[in-house]
Structures are given as structure tokens and as C-alpha cells.
Amino acid sequence: MLKLHGFTGSNYFNMVKMALIEKGIEFEFVNTMPSQKDEFLVKSPMGKVPCLETEQGFISETDVIFDYLEELGQGPSLMPTDAYERAKVRELIKELELYIELPARTCFAEAFFGGTVSEEVKEKARANILKGVDCIQRNASFSPYIAGDSFTYADIMFMYTAPLAGAASKKVLDLNLTEAFPEAKPLSTLIAERDSAKQIAADQKG
Numbered sequence: 001m002l003k004l005h006g007f008t009g010s011n012y013f014n015m016v017k018m019a020l021i022e023k024g025i026e027f028e029f030v031n032t033m034p035s036q037k038d039e040f041l042v043k044s045p046m047g048k049v050p051c052l053e054t055e056q057g058f059i060s061e062t063d064v065i066f067d068y069l070e071e072l073g074q075g076p077s078l079m080p081t082d083a084y085e086r087a088k089v090r091e092l093i094k095e096l097e098l099y100i101e102l103p104a105r106t107c108f109a110e111a112f113f114g115g116t117v118s119e120e121v122k123e124k125a126r127a128n129i130l131k132g133v134d135c136i137q138r139n140a141s142f143s144p145y146i147a148g149d150s151f152t153y154a155d156i157m158f159m160y161t162a163p164l165a166g167a168a169s170k171k172v173l174d175l176n177l178t179e180a181f182p183e184a185k186p187l188s189t190l191i192a193e194r195d196s197a198k199q200i201a202a203d204q205k206g
């Protein structure tokens with residue numbers, strides 16, 4: 001059986017967890033924190049979570065794990081069948097990670113972990129997040145899902161990046177993403193209604 005290593009508070013962990021639940025693939029949860037210790041680095045070369053343990057070895061990087069799960073061919077497909085449309089889903093996944101998640105992440109220390117972040121970092125984050133939002137608005141369809149009429153891995157990436165970036169922006173950057181990114185709330189509300197999202201939210205509450 002596949003084993004998913006990570007912790008319930010990790011947004012990336014929850015992305016892979018959602019994909020596994022959506023596809024109905026059984027997995028074992030291995031509660032694991034990120035670490036730079038040698039024994040973990042052999043499993044996840046950057047020391048990050050999640051990583052997925054298969055019979056052949058470990059896989060890390062969430063979008064790569066998505067592709068692996070899809071290629072297993074089990075459960076409902078979370079990718080379009082057309083090659084161009086598949087590429088567009090991957091494009092959105094990459095944009096959400098690079099241009100929303102990563103700039104927002106530079107402020108997580110102050111937003112969620114009691115740290116502080118310099119004004120310089122905040123200014124850069126504010127500008128980059130707004131640029132990222134523009135990019136997603138140009139590229140996404142929101143009809144009703146981010147890449148069209150079916151639920152895909154890009155929706156999973158969206159679900160565990162945009163709302164968190166919104167919360168960090170509000171808390172630390174005095175930036176209201178509800179105004180700048182009005183499409184985000186209806187989509188996250190729609191995704192939150194899925195059984196997979198409800199299970200993840202319940203597990204997060206403990």
C-alpha cells in the first residue's frame with residue numbers, strides 16, 4: 001500500500017491527500033515533519049513533505065506525485081484527456097505554486113508562526129502576489145472549476161494555496177484578496193463541499 005508522509009497542517013500534504021481520496025486509492029498516513037536529517041533526506045531530497053512511499057521507492061514534489069497517481073490509472077481521472085488541455089492544467093498548477101504560494105510563503109512566518117518579516121519582504125510579496133493573481137485570472141476559466149467544467153489537480157492546488165495566501169495577505173500585508181481575486185471564494189466554497197475536502201478539514205481539527 002502507498003504511504004503518505006507528512007503532517008495534517010501542511011497544505012502540500014493535503015493536496016496529495018485530496019488526490020488520493022478523490023481517486024479512492026488506499027494509503028497509509030505516516031506522520032512526518034520536514035527535516036534536514038540524513039535519514040529523511042534519503043526519502044525526500046529537499047527534506048520537505050509530502051513524500052509518497054511506493055513499493056519501488058519515494059517520490060517527492062506534489063505536482064510530480066499528481067502525475068504518478070494519474071499514471072497509476074486507478075479511480076476517476078483528475079486530468080483532461082486532451083494533450084493541450086492537460087498542459088493547461090499543469091500550467092495552472094505551476095503558476096499557482098510559483099506565483100501565488102511561493103510569494104505568500106515569504107510572509108508565513110509572521111502570518112502564522114509568531115515571527116516577523118521585513119517591510120522589504122512584505123512589499124515584494126504584495127507586488128508578486130498581485131501579479132500572480134493577475135496571471136491566474138488571465139489563464140483560468142472558473143467555469144466552475146479553475147480549468148473548466150471538470151475538477152482537476154489544478155483545483156486541488158488552488159484549494160490549498162489561494163485561501164492560505166488570502167489569509168496571509170490579510171494578516172500581514174493589509175491586502176484584501178477577496179477584492180483583488182473575487183473568483184477565489186466561490187471556487188474554494190465549491191471545492192470545500194467535496195467529501196475529500198471535508199475529511200481533510202476534519203482531520204486538521206484533530
Ligand SMILES: N[C@@H](CCC(=O)N[C@@H](CS)C(=O)NCC(=O)O)C(=O)O
Pocket residue numbers: 009010011012013034035046047048049050060061062063
Ligand atoms: N515544492 C514542494 C513544496 C513542499 C513544501 O514546501 N512543504 C513544506 C510543508 S507545507 C515543507 O516541507 N517545508 C519545510 C522546508 O521548506 O524545509 C512540493 O511540491 O511538494
